[in-house]
Amino acid sequence: MSMKTPVLQETDHGLVLAEGDMELICDFTRLLPRVQADALNRELLVRAAKIRDFGGKALALDATAGLGEDSFLLAAAGFQVELFEYNEIIAALLRDGIKRGLEDPALRDIVSRMHLNEENSIKAMQRKDLQPDLILLDPMFPRRNTSGISKKKLQMFKQLERPCEEEQEMLEAALGLRPYKIIVKRPLKGPCLGDRKPGYSIEGKTIRYDCLVFPR
Numbered sequence: 001m002s003m004k005t006p007v008l009q010e011t012d013h014g015l016v017l018a019e020g021d022m023e024l025i026c027d028f029t030r031l032l033p034r035v036q037a038d039a040l041n042r043e044l045l046v047r048a049a050k051i052r053d054f055g056g057k058a059l060a061l062d063a064t065a066g067l068g069e070d071s072f073l074l075a076a077a078g079f080q081v082e083l084f085e086y087n088e089i090i091a092a093l094l095r096d097g098i099k100r101g102l103e104d105p106a107l108r109d110i111v112s113r114m115h116l117n118e119e120n121s122i123k124a125m126q127r128k129d130l131q132p133d134l135i136l137l138d139p140m141f142p143r144r145n146t147s148g149i150s151k152k153k154l155q156m157f158k159q160l161e162r163p164c165e166e167e168q169e170m171l172e173a174a175l176g177l178r179p180y181k182i183i184v185k186r187p188l189k190g191p192c193l194g195d196r197k198p199g200y201s202i203e204g205k206t207i208r209y210d211c212l213v214f215p216r
């Protein structure tokens with residue numbers, strides 16, 4: 001089976017990464033059912049992101065934004081979110097998804113709380129010019145379960161992603177910002193990031209969120 005190289009294409013429904021008849025697009029509309037009030041509060045990430053005395057203006061930093069799904073959930077929960085994505089192709093898809101989201105009345109309120117930074121989050125965190133309350137780390141993990149995405153699309157995505165070889169550095173950069181909480185997304189049975197034991201974890205069927213909480 002020959003693998004074609006995926007290419008970025010402008011289409012009438014937005015920027016897509018196309019390979020044969022397959023398309024990868026950043027489309028926040030498909031997440032709308034998950035951000036209805038009851039559904040949103042059941043989201044594992046939203047439960048993990050709970051911050052005591054959070055007045056609705058907390059700043060989250062998503063160090064590994066990908067196509068922005070987790071950031072969208074955090075923004076729906078009221079966080080202002082700084083997204084970081086260093087892969088140029090993934091960042092282009094995400095930028096386009098955010099642009100279309102801002103034009104869509106059903107998404108605008110949420111997406112307006114999402115700000116994309118197309119750069120390496122480790123370097124940005126080391127500069128210390130942001131003071132997030134919450135940091136989300138979801139570096140690629142080889143055996144992660146990816147139930148929400150078809151196998152073929154996943155292959156396409158995997159061709160773009162390079163393994164994050166700097167997980168320890170990423171965790172240290174995040175710790176250096178002294179946020180209230182760091183959330184690490186892991187496969188259910190995967191090792192802790194940097195072998196650092198979390199304060200607690202919130203587990204789903206295939207993934208878990210390790211939460212490191214620091215006193216203020």
Ligand SMILES: C[S@@+](CC[C@H](N)C(=O)[O-])C[C@H]1O[C@@H](n2cnc3c(N)ncnc32)[C@H](O)[C@@H]1O
Pocket residue numbers: 063064065066067068069070071084085086087090119120121122138139140141161162164170
């Ligand atoms: C597993 S995906 C994240 C998926 C994301 N949580 C979501 O909800 O769609 C990891 C992403 O982080 C990006 N990434 C990894 N290390 C990074 C870094 N140091 N700076 C910025 N982006 C990074 C990769 O390019 C990839 O797109």
